[in-house]
Amino acid sequence: MAVFVDAGTTYSKIITINENLSCLVPYFHHEVNEKKYFILPSKIFKSLNLPVTGACGHMGGVCENEIVAMSKGAMNIVDENTTILDLGSRDAKWIKFKNKKFADMDWNTSCASSTGATVEMLLKFYDIKSDDLKFIDEKYIINCGIFGLEKIMDDIASGTKASVAVSKFIHGIAYNAWNFAKRPTKLYLSGGFCNNNCFVESLTKYCEVVLLGQFILCEGLINE
Amino acid sequence: MSLSVDKKYIAFWGYPDPKIMSEVKSEYRDSEWLDLDIDYGVPDLNILPDVSCKIIKNLVNNAFYYKDNIIKIIAAIGKEKCDSGWYVAHLLKQFGFDVIETKYEQLVERKPIVYSISDLPLIDKVNLIMNSIAEPEKVECSYVKPKFGFWGVPPNDIDILKLFPKETHIYGWIRCCEAGVPADLDLEMFVDEDVPTVFYSQAFCSKGALAKYLANKYSGLYIDIDDYSTNSVRAKVEAFLRLR
Numbered sequence: 001m002a003v004f005v006d007a008g009t010t011y012s013k014i015i016t017i018n019e020n021l022s023c024l025v026p027y028f029h030h031e032v033n034e035k036k037y038f039i040l041p042s043k044i045f046k047s048l049n050l051p052v053t054g055a056c057g058h059m060g061g062v063c064e065n066e067i068v069a070m071s072k073g074a075m076n077i078v079d080e081n082t083t084i085l086d087l088g089s090r091d092a093k094w095i096k097f098k099n100k101k102f103a104d105m106d107w108n109t110s111c112a113s114s115t116g117a118t119v120e121m122l123l124k125f126y127d128i129k130s131d132d133l134k135f136i137d138e139k140y141i142i143n144c145g146i147f148g149l150e151k152i153m154d155d156i157a158s159g160t161k162a163s164v165a166v167s168k169f170i171h172g173i174a175y176n177a178w179n180f181a182k183r184p185t186k187l188y189l190s191g192g193f194c195n196n197n198c199f200v201e202s203l204t205k206y207c208e209v210v211l212l213g214q215f216i217l218c219e220g221l222i223n224e
Numbered sequence: 225m226s227l228s229v230d231k232k233y234i235a236f237w238g239y240p241d242p243k244i245m246s247e248v249k250s251e252y253r254d255s256e257w258l259d260l261d262i263d264y265g266v267p268d269l270n271i272l273p274d275v276s277c278k279i280i281k282n283l284v285n286n287a288f289y290y291k292d293n294i295i296k297i298i299a300a301i302g303k304e305k306c307d308s309g310w311y312v313a314h315l316l317k318q319f320g321f322d323v324i325e326t327k328y329e330q331l332v333e334r335k336p337i338v339y340s341i342s343d344l345p346l347i348d349k350v351n352l353i354m355n356s357i358a359e360p361e362k363v364e365c366s367y368v369k370p371k372f373g374f375w376g377v378p379p380n381d382i383d384i385l386k387l388f389p390k391e392t393h394i395y396g397w398i399r400c401c402e403a404g405v406p407a408d409l410d411l412e413m414f415v416d417e418d419v420p421t422v423f424y425s426q427a428f429c430s431k432g433a434l435a436k437y438l439a440n441k442y443s444g445l446y447i448d449i450d451d452y453s454t455n456s457v458r459a460k461v462e463a464f465l466r467l468r
Binding site for chain 1 (some may be wrong): 443445456459460462463464466467468
């Protein structure tokens with residue numbers, strides 16, 4: 001019996017093995033054999049005080065390094081030579097395998113101005129649903145997400161629909177993420193942005209995209 | 225190094241001409257050396273712009289903090305240091321410091337590399353090499369086969385070096401210092417191709433160009449740190465060391 005958690009800034013991703021925890025039932029995501037997968041807000045996860053077998057993310061001193069967890073989680077399900085990008089609520093990180101071996105990496109953890117948290121705030125602020133966002137060929141060049149917000153505001157002030165402006169912003173994030181990962185021809189995407197169709201379609205403009213979902217880091221904890 | 229306000233210091237930075245260091249020291253035998261490059265935690269006087277190399281800020285802040293105790297400053301201003309060292313030497317003279325400018329760009333007299341490739345902890349290797357600029361030290365050690373490499377200058381946040389195993393070889397400017405040729409660009413660019421290496425640059429230092437180029441060329445990890453390392457930089461180094 002075991003509980004593994006990737007405690008993100010916004011959401012916690014949990015895998016239990018041969019474990020039945022009633023408190024997690026409302027957050028059930030799917031199951032594969034003896035593994036059950038859950039996603040719940042991190043603030044709720046923290047309040048549950050679950051006994052944890054392995055963790056990464058924001059769990060204090062017991063955490064596995066997130067790049068290491070991502071590497072272990074992805075190694076057996078991606079091509080021998082490939083790049084995996086994890087783009088979440090707060091940070092962006094990528095690793096590259098050459099001949100099935102770790103070859104390169106980068107990790108931007110300090111600034112959330114071009115990641116999921118900003119997008120969620122924009123959706124709330126402009127009262128937009130995620131499904132309203134459609135891929136738009138035009139993008140904002142957003143060296144910094146904060147300056148990107150200024151472009152959204154300017155665009156909306158001049159009559160552009162909020163959902164269109166935010167879509168351009170997301171396209172800009174996708175372009176930045178692709179550059180950040182050193183412009184691969186094929187990219188495995190992990191993290192919350194897998195659920196954002198506008199982001200995925202924008203990224204597809206630049207490279208082939210394979211979605212890995214939100215549990216790769218958590219799987220890497222099991223593969224320890 | 226414990227500093228005392230009761231002592232008199234000959235201050236220096238970088239790798240000044242050893243002959244000049246020796247001459248000044250013989251003139252002030254009771255004085256002690258004070259390496260102004262090091263972060264002693266003295267207040268920032270905001271004399272330099274915020275976006276400046278932390279080591280260069282250290283030179284200025286340390287100089288002012290210990291002003292009453294500094295007899296002279298021996299300032300490296302040649303290719304063995306950087307333009308900022310040259311400009312700061314000039315500024316400190318304007319502020320009334322007694323500054324001797326030196327250039328030590330010789331490439332001929334090379335000393336053997338011992339500590340850079342030794343089995344000492346990385347932080348001890350770096351401290352030993354840098355302390356030896358003023359007062360050569362001898363420590364027993366053996367060659368160790370490298371698992372990793374560290375390329376660069378002594379970080380302001382020296383504790384980052386504690387992340388590395390003792391099987392870490394030193395490359396870059398620190399190795400040049402051990403060899404007694406701090407301006408030897410060829411030696412500075414040398415790394416062992418097969419050794420996974422972290423290429424370190426102090427933020428806002430022009431050596432960052434070399435570090436990034438070499439990291440790309442040899443599939444190493446490029447990092448730069450301003451004053452003290454963030455958790456993310458430490459995590460990147462940790463991941464690199466565990467996965468390579």
